[in-house]
Amino acid sequence: MAITALLVASLPLSAVWISKDSNKYRKLVWVAVFLTFDLIVFGAFTRLTDSGLGCPDWPGCYGAANPFVAHEQIRAAESLMPTGPVTMVKAWIEMIHRYLAMGIGVLIVAMMGVAWWRWFGGRRGKANAAAFARRVTPGYPTFLFFFILLQGAFGAWTVTQKLQPIFVTGHLVLGMSLxxxxxxxxxxEDQLHAAMPRVSPSQAARLGRVRVLAALSGVxxxxxxxxxAWTSSNYATLACTEFPTCAGSLVPEMDFQQGFHLWRELGKTAAGHYLPFSALTAIHWVHRNFAAVVVVVLGLTAWQAWPVHGLGKHARWVAAVLALQLFTGVATIYFNYPLAIAVGHNAGAAALVLLLTMINYRAKYLAAPAYQ
Structure with a gap:
């Protein structure tokens, strides 16, 4: 598995190495961002095709590094349950997801190693070591290294605990956080590579509002x-098959206690009984209605950030992706959960995470004293 991870990571590392970009470290970071976005989208595809247990052990597949070697065991399981969780196709989907995750882990290790090497070398060769240390900070990539270890642990628990909803949800939220x-x-790294232009004094007050709204939007x-994630991991997406009503009512019968009990098996209550449909309805209904809060808060953020120089492009993209999220969310219900639209809905969520992070960072940077 370690060799496979190195082989997967060798492709983006080679692309960074041979690129003509003068700042290869910055390029490495953004390649990791791109692949992490891809990993989240492919993770959604893995979950939505019920491939999460395509290989029912971890980190390998029936103790092997790939489904080729575990061919006999996979075919035996598939013959017993042709539409079950273990098939050759699902095994490959699950393992490709793991390979990509391990490859990103190698990239983060590379980022951490380069940062520490530059930091030690810079402190020995620089007269103003304190200023250099502020510029080259190995602490952040080191934090990312330990964070991806936590993410990997949740990935392992997702499999070993048989898709228990709390672990599936935690795995997705941690992936978005990464x-x-x-x-x-x-x-x-962009800021260090090329500083953003100053904001005008007339935009300073608006920038303060943007910072508050952007932080609130993140929460x-x-x-x-x-x-x-809780809706998806509990298979509650189609608990309501109409919009804006659910089961013919704006407020249908719901069981919040069972639906939002965190520690329980998939499809079961905490007592081990089958989860009632009213619990799935509660899960779906809360996710659907909280979307209105998201639209209002993120919409206000985009509106306030739109005219600010350095934030306008990101604000326009937030507005566009937000509209697309509304469409894919409703279309998922009306078209009976089509795979392409459901995966697109997850991709839109990841895009919003990416865009809001950039707005938060840029607003913080533009509001720094040197930019007042």
Whole structure:
């Protein structure tokens, strides 16, 4: 598995190495951002095709590094349950997801190693070591290294605990958080590479409002991501098959206690009984209605950031992706959960994470004393 991870990572590392970009470290960070976005989208595809247990052990597949070697065991499981969780196709989907995750882990290790090497070398060769240390900060990539270890642990528990909803939800939320952390790091590298233009004094007051709204948007989006992950991990997406009503009512019969009990098996209550449909309705209903809060808060953020120089492009993209999220969310219900639209809905959520992170970083940077 380690060799496979190195082989997967060798492709983006080689692309960075041979690129003509003068700042290869910055390029490495943004390549990691791009691949993490891809990993989130492919992770959604893995979950939505019920491939999460395509290989029912971890980190390998029936103890092997790839489904080729585990061919006999996979075919035996598939013959017993042709439409079950273990098939050759699902095994490959699950393992490709793991390979990509391990490859990103190698990239983060490379980022951490380069940062520490530059930091030690810079401190020995620089007269103003304190200023250099502020510019080259190995602490952040080191934090990313430990964070991806935590993410990997949740990935392992997702499999070993048989898709228990709390672990599936945690795995998705941590994946989105990793994307945000990497994008923040990328923003910092962009700033060091080429400073953004100053904001005008007339925009200073608006920038303050943007910072508050952008921070609030991050919190609101995080809550919605957790609710969406909880909806998906409990297979509650089609608990309501109409919009804006659900089961013919704006407020249908719901069981919030069972639906939002965090520690329980998939499809079961905490007592081990089958989860009632009213619990799935509650999960879906909360995610659907909290989307209105997301639209209002993120919409206000985009509106305030739109005319600010350095934030306008990101604000326009937030507005566009937000509109697309509304469309894919409703279309998922009306078209009976089509795979392409459902994956697109997850991709839109990741895009919002990326865009909001950049707005938060840029607003913070533009509001720094040197830019007043």
């Amino acid at each position: 994307l945000a952390f990497l994008a923040w790091f990328g923003g910092r 609101v989006l995080l809550v919605q991501l957790a609710l969406g």
